[in-house]
Amino acid sequence: MKNQASIKYAPAADSSSASHQKKEFTISVFTENQIGLLSRIAIIFSRRKINVESLNVSPTEIEGISRFTIVIAEVEEVVSKLNRQIEKQVEVLKSYYNVSEDIVWQELAMYKVPTNVISEKAKVERLLREYGAQAVAIRSDYTVFETVGHREETDGLLNALAPYGLIEFVRSARVAIIKDSEGFHAKLKEFEQHEPSQEVIENEYLDKRDEVFTM
């Protein structure tokens, strides 16, 4: 799995480079399912006063392996250092960081709106159609809609519904699939060997050194 190679290494000295602007990174961490690890990973960010925008912990295609999906806005140099601090945790198998172009991602949002507003105002109905919202609960006093999509999309409907008596809004953490990932099965097999192969102990950082090394 070489997906992390899609992020080009940029030397810190190049201060004009895009790597010195904060942008959104999605960190995917594959871990043992262990009590206390959530706190250990959270501490890596909070200790450095870095805000976690979104955090999701889920199972993976492999039983017993958990997947953390963490979104932060930071410069790449910092993200790469955080990634290595995450990998340093004993129970972390592997951690990747990606920019949005490298991943397929979704967030789910739910909106609770008074039912009478929807039934009376044609504009609200149009909005819901426009944003692809689906009703998940309909009661005489309120209706709950959901949308799934990127932040701009779920935010868009939130803003649009605001003038119509929106009662409650909630959005889930991001979940993301890395586009060129081949899944974690093969990787895990190698981790289970006593003598991991070169591939397992790969270091994305070192790999990229080939490109930047100058004599």
Place this chain on the structure above:
Amino acid sequence: MDTLDIKEAAAPRTEKSTTLTGSQALLEGLLFEGVTTIFGYPGGAIMPIYDALYDYHDKLEHILVRHEQGGIHAAQGFARSSGKVGVVFATSGPGATNLITGIADAMIDSTPLVCITGQVFAHLLGTDAFQETDVVNITAPVTKWNYQITDATEIPGVLAKAFHIARTGRPGPVLIDITKNAQIQQFEFTGYEPCNHIRSYRPAPKVRKSYVEQAAKLINEAKKPFVIFGQGVILGEAEKEFTAFIEKAGLPAAWTILGESAIPTDHFLNVGMLGMHGNYAPNVLTNECDVLIAVGMRFDDRVTGRLDKYAKQAKIVHLDIDPAEIDKNVQVTVPVWGDCKETLPMLTALLDQREHKDWLAKFRELEQQEIDEVIAPELNPTGDVMSMGEVIKVLNELTGGEAIIVTDVGQHQMVACRYADFKQSRSNITSGGLGTMGFGLPAAIGAKYGAPDRTVVAICGDGGIQMTIQEFGTIMQFGAEVKTLILNNHFLGMVRQWQQLFNDKRYSFVNITSPDFIKVAEGYGIAGKSIDQRTDLRAALKEMLDHKGAYVLEVMVGKENNVFPMVPQGCSVSEIRLK
């Protein structure tokens, strides 16, 4: 009950099993891991373990400390002098929280420890039970790994994992919190199996040959190569490999205070101490070398000074076992990720035989300047009051550099690191990263248990000694032959020095009064003496060293002496001040 035959107990998964309590299984595991000495303090939630320990007293030596902080510093001293894993026991709540300073110290200084804490019964977790503290979460940021055991059957496996994690890779402290029910619970013990693989943990990364080759090329082409090394050389037990490396290519080598003693003080390529109070030449020439080779060190800010003016002219090679250290503080040209015991010989094999005479001479030239302006006046003062440096000088003459020097934190620490002579590795034990006052005395006690045949001198200031002075009680009860040398300047000297230099001599709460240390020692049954005359110095130090048993020597030194050279905070290493 009798302890089990180890071989029998360790036989893997036979039908043979023995009924043990969790506490007994823990002690069997410790024996299997080769533990001989435990530092600890009992309390309610760890009582079942102490009850089991009663039957193991002939196999496991337990040193009852006077405070848990003393216990963990002793375990650190033990680990640092012996190279083994230090073990400490504490009870839940306050017992466990008293360990925190030492755990944090061990974490930042990569000291292998296994800390065992008692915890309230599992069914009481989260109820704010008596002496309940969330130890696993409190210690998460300062442990390499930690785990709470609530069922006795987990004990052998978790303990094996703990030792494996503590001692492999970049070592560090590990904590196991065991609820009281798990300590009491009986289970079928089928044997202790040591751990040598955890699938999510990669302690010893494979070495990339291509980077070793690139590093060798840089070093071979260098005109002014300079090696800076840290504790990684000692932790990797790579002292010989390191010496061969610098000798083959004629590389001047300077040390961080944790790396000190990895090569002898008088080695012809040893060019001294790095950092804020380090030697003049290695600091200045850091900014003149063309290739800087960092071995098992982490570019701490006390070593680098201002980062944006640190070795900017140099290509940097960094050998480290911890990938997270590569590029963390200093952007490197070639990272050689791996255990230096493995990477150094690979690198040495590719190096050309060189001497770099002119370059080495440059170090000696600057060294002479430091000798003239700083070292000579410090070691041979002409005034009436004694200097810390001259005390260390006489100590060197009497020990021949064979002693283990354990220091506390402050001016005396810098002076001891600067001037103490060392002939063998694992001889300088000091709190580097955390700078823990109170470390010296208990760490020296532990160091003595870790290296019982060696002379152990604890060098402390009048401030730091008072933070853990209760450990005289541990010496009194168990007889550790620790020589405590108190350098008393009636001040919290390092802070006072900063206040003098940077706060217009506004001496804010640095004037500390001390008890009569010799009377305190006497109260603990420890012999001692206090001197304030230079003429008494040699005889007093000799008496301290020759005395059978522990000894406390207080030496009154200059009140307002400063440690120089100094790289002021926020300055570049090459802006080091000689006065």
